[in-house]
Amino acid sequence: MSATILPDDEDRTVLAGEYVLGTLPSDEAERVADEAIRDPALAGAIAEWEQRLAPLAATVAPQSPPAALWPRIERTAYGPRAGVRAGRRDGAQGGRSLLAWKGATAVSFLIAASVAGIALFDRVPMATPVAVLAPLGAPQAAFVIEARADGVVSVLPLHPAIVPTGRDLELWSLAEGEKVPHPLGLLPAGGTKLAAGVLPPGHAQILISLEPAGGSPTGLPTGPVLYGGVLTRAD
Amino acid sequence: MDEQDGRTTVGADVASLLKRCAEGDQAAFRRLYDSQSPRLYGLALRLMKQPALASDAVHDAFVQVWQRSARFDPSRGQAEAWLASLLRYRAIDILRRRSREFYGHERTDEPDTAPDAFAQLAERADGQALHRCLDGLEETQRRAVQFAFMDGLSHTELAARLGAPLGTVKSWVRRALLGLKRCLEA
Numbered sequence: 167m168s169a170t171i172l173p174d175d176e177d178r179t180v181l182a183g184e185y186v187l188g189t190l191p192s193d194e195a196e197r198v199a200d201e202a203i204r205d206p207a208l209a210g211a212i213a214e215w216e217q218r219l220a221p222l223a224a225t226v227a228p229q230s231p232p233a234a235l236w237p238r239i240e241r242t243a244y245g246p247r248a249g250v251r252a253g254r255r256d257g258a259q260g261g262r263s264l265l266a267w268k269g270a271t272a273v274s275f276l277i278a279a280s281v282a283g284i285a286l287f288d289r290v291p292m293a294t295p296v297a298v299l300a301p302l303g304a305p306q307a308a309f310v311i312e313a314r315a316d317g318v319v320s321v322l323p324l325h326p327a328i329v330p331t332g333r334d335l336e337l338w339s340l341a342e343g344e345k346v347p348h349p350l351g352l353l354p355a356g357g358t359k360l361a362a363g364v365l366p367p368g369h370a371q372i373l374i375s376l377e378p379a380g381g382s383p384t385g386l387p388t389g390p391v392l393y394g395g396v397l398t399r400a401d
Numbered sequence: 402m403d404e405q406d407g408r409t410t411v412g413a414d415v416a417s418l419l420k421r422c423a424e425g426d427q428a429a430f431r432r433l434y435d436s437q438s439p440r441l442y443g444l445a446l447r448l449m450k451q452p453a454l455a456s457d458a459v460h461d462a463f464v465q466v467w468q469r470s471a472r473f474d475p476s477r478g479q480a481e482a483w484l485a486s487l488l489r490y491r492a493i494d495i496l497r498r499r500s501r502e503f504y505g506h507e508r509t510d511e512p513d514t515a516p517d518a519f520a521q522l523a524e525r526a527d528g529q530a531l532h533r534c535l536d537g538l539e540e541t542q543r544r545a546v547q548f549a550f551m552d553g554l555s556h557t558e559l560a561a562r563l564g565a566p567l568g569t570v571k572s573w574v575r576r577a578l579l580g581l582k583r584c585l586e587a
Contacts (some may be wrong), residue, residue, distance in 0.1 A: 174581065175426075179578060179579065179582055180574075180575050180578050180579065181434075183578035183581075183582075184556075184574060184576075184578070185544065186486065186489075186577075187549040187550050187556075187574070188489060188490075188493040188549060188550070188553050188555070189549045189554070189555055189556045189559065189574055190555070190556070191555060191556075192497040192498060193499065195490075195493070195494070195497075199490075207512075210477070213474070213477035213478055213483075214478075215478075215578075216478065216482050216483060216486040217478040217479060218531065218582075218585055219531070219550055220478075220479065220481070220482030220485060220486075220527075220583065221522055221525060221527045221532075222518060222522065222528075222531065222547075222550050222551065223444055223482070223485040223489070223515075223520045224481075224525065224528070224577075225518040225521040225522060226440075226447045226518070226529070226551075227443050227512070228439035228440045228443040229439060229442050229443040229446055230439055230442070231438045231439065231442035231456065231459060232452065232456060233451045234456075235438070235442075235456050235459060235460065236434055236438075236563075238456075238460055239434065239459075239460050239463045239464060239467075242460065242464050243430070243463070243464050243467040243468070243490065244427070272565075283405050298460065301436060314424035324581075328492065330461045330464075330465070330494070331457045332460055332494075332495065333494060334500045370490050390476075
């Protein structure tokens with residue numbers, strides 16, 4: 167294998183350079199970005215090209231962005247202040263007030279609710295949190311999955327989910343001991359509901375990947391997996 | 402919380418603003434936008450030619466910074482360069498998707514301003530080495546790198562712009578990259 171170290175190195179340099187230059191087709195560029203998450207050598211080669219070519223970007227004259235751009239970024243980043251979001255599904259009223267909460271607060275609120283819910287369970291279809299999804303490699307919660315007494319499962323963003331233009335988030339389940347994730351459908355920015363029984367039993371992983379608009383064309387995640395968590399239900 | 406002390410801190414602490422953004426500091430996010438958005442919007446306009454598309458790219462890049470899905474690693478270089486790269490990836494992604502949606506649509510030929518960028522490199526303190534190394538490449542290789550970087554052209558679009566077969570253009574880019582790396586590391 168040692169004989170191939172040099173060409174491998176060269177190929178990596180070129181692939182990283184092409185990625186930074188932007189000459190790759192989008193599917194190939196996505197693959198490189200995805201691979202760089204797992205391959206520190208590739209990530210390093212990309213960072214090197216970013217630094218090497220930066221002076222070229224610096225030759226471009228600055229321009230004032232439109233005044234409407236900052237409010238638009240604020241809206242996406244912090245969420246709609248008024249709380250009402252177009253396209254929200256019914257039955258998620260509890261979720262809407264959650265959007266105003268900070269992630270950690272909302273999680274502890276839900277845990278408290280589930281404890282309180284034991285007494286109320288027979289009278290009110292109380293939602294029980296069964297998983298918290300966080301960005302990969304980061305502790306903060308981004309989505310919470312709740313199971314209602316009737317078996318319907320809600321996936322709710324703790325902050326409004328942020329999706330780049332022209333992309334969609336897609337939900338996946340990965341049953342314990344399995345290697346191939348199973349698609350659960352698109353995840354709209356305001357969250358979604360899953361029918362009773364679609365989640366695999368036991369401690370399955372739930373993943374959210376970034377896909378082309380309309381979802382993965384292959385039935386398997388094609389973009390990076392942005393969030394993940396493990397189901398911890400007691401039923 | 403951040404004190405509004407009125408002093409400008411252009412470029413000086415982009416890295417520390419990024420760090421504070423990752424901690425959820427909205428005042429830092431606003432200051433990052435104020436100091437970096439003109440540079441990033443200029444770059445996006447240069448790549449995309451259309452203000453609406455350029456706004457989309459800048460929007461996406463800043464949202465990614467706030468969302469923490471993009472993380473700056475100070476050990477890997479300058480924060481400004483990292484931000485510019487983040488913007489370029491979003492811009493190029495949007496361009497590629499559009500060219501796929503509008504099949505057969507060709508972007509209008511813009512005046513060839515890439516040589517200006519090349520000339521300006523020599524005037525910047527941080528651009529001397531890159532200018533020298535680009536200058537050392539064969540003309541075709543240098544033009545391929547400049548068109549790709551400044552105009553966001555794909556291999557296929559480069560082939561059309563430079564009037565050469567796809568395979569030839571790919572090998573120009575490959576040799577240019579290897580030559581640049583060698584030269585810049587020498």
